[in-house]
Amino acid sequence: MLLTIDVGNTNITLGVFDREVLKGMFRMTTNKPRTSDEYGFTICGILEHRSIDPQEIEAVIIASVVPDIMHSLTSGIIKYLDVTPLIVSAQTDTGIRVVTENPSRTGPDRIVNAVAGYDIAKGAAIVIDFGTATTYDLVGPDRTLEACIIAPGIETAGRSLWGGAAMLPAIQIEKPDSILARETVSGMQGGLVFGAIGQTEYIVRRMKEESGYSDAYVIATGGLGKIIAQETDCINLYDPQLTLNGLRLIYDRMKEK
Template sequence: MLLTIDVGNTNITMGVFEEELLFGMFRMTTKRPRTSDEYGMTICGILEHRSIAPKEIKAVIIASVVPDIMHSLTSGIIKYLHTTPLIASADSDTGILVNTDNPSRTGPDRIVNAVAGYAISKGPAIVIDFGTATTYDLIGPDGTLEACIIAPGIETAGRSLWGGAAMLPAIQIQMPDTALARDTVTGMQGGLVFGAIGQTEYIVKRMKEESGYTDAYVIATGGLGKIVANETECINLYDPQLTLNGLRLIYERMKGTDK
């Protein structure tokens, strides 16, 4: 079995694959400091809770945007799963050419999403990841990562809102019933969600116009992406497993190259 690990700024998302079949996804927080033993024991405990014996994990691949935890995480995997993880990065053979001004600064998560997005679209695509930041990545018809937009994530914007205004409460982010809010909570929900929808529609439209890829296939992922995807026709597909599938595809390519 293959364990795929996406280390984001807020959560570490993991998936276990048997070839192309995803057995399950699970998450743990990123910001809590952990030792290698804590990582190893926590991962093993979660696997066992899902009726997956840790010894069944034969390979691990990681994409991370949080360098500070990588030593403890990889050490824990080596110690408890007895395998050295592959690390997906801009320098890896992913099958995606990063054609930006500074490819080495391109987030591994964005490259992984581009791999999965291009595998779905088989042509020009825009991949939107609604995470701590909302990223819009443009993939050309030949599988080249050409451009990006990076905006505050919906929840990040929300925390800024209620963290910076004393009279605004922390709220659950969800689609309100109306844009004509008559109370503070609904008004905040409307501002965050409708604002995200409007932002998405405008950025997708602008990226298509400026690139000339007017038929680009638009794929969304990320926890809050479903809210936006359900409310706009500019998104063709919502895939919550996109990043994990991208890691699986990169692992298969990297191992195939090693043969």
């Protein structure tokens, strides 16, 4: 079986694949410092709790935007799973060509999402990842990652809002019943959620206009992406497993080579 690991700024998302079938998906927090033993023990414990024998993990592939934890994470995997993980970078042969001005600065998560997005669209695509940052990636019909827009994530914007304004409370992010709020909490929820919907619709429209890919297939992923995808027609598909599937596709390509 294949263990895929997406290391984000907030969460580490892990998925176990038996060929093309996702057998389990689980998360760990990223911001907690861990030793290699803690990573290895925690991962093995989670696998066993999901009735997955750690010894059945034959390969591991990682995409990470948090370099500081990679030494401990990879060491823990090597010690506890007896597997040397593959690390995705801008130099990895993923099947997607990065044609931005500075390809080496392109986040591995964005490359992985582009791989999965193209596999779904079979042509031009816009991939939106609602994470710590909200990223909009333009994938061309000839397997090229051409452009990206990066905006504050919905939760990031929320934390900035109540962290910087003493009178505003921390809230749960969800769509309120009406945009015409009559109290503070729903007013904040409306600003965050409806603001994100408006941003998404405008950016997607401009990306299609300026690229000429008017029929680009729009795919969303990320924790809060489901809320936005349900409220706008500009998103064709919401796929919470997009990044993990992209990692699996990259591993399969590397294995064939």
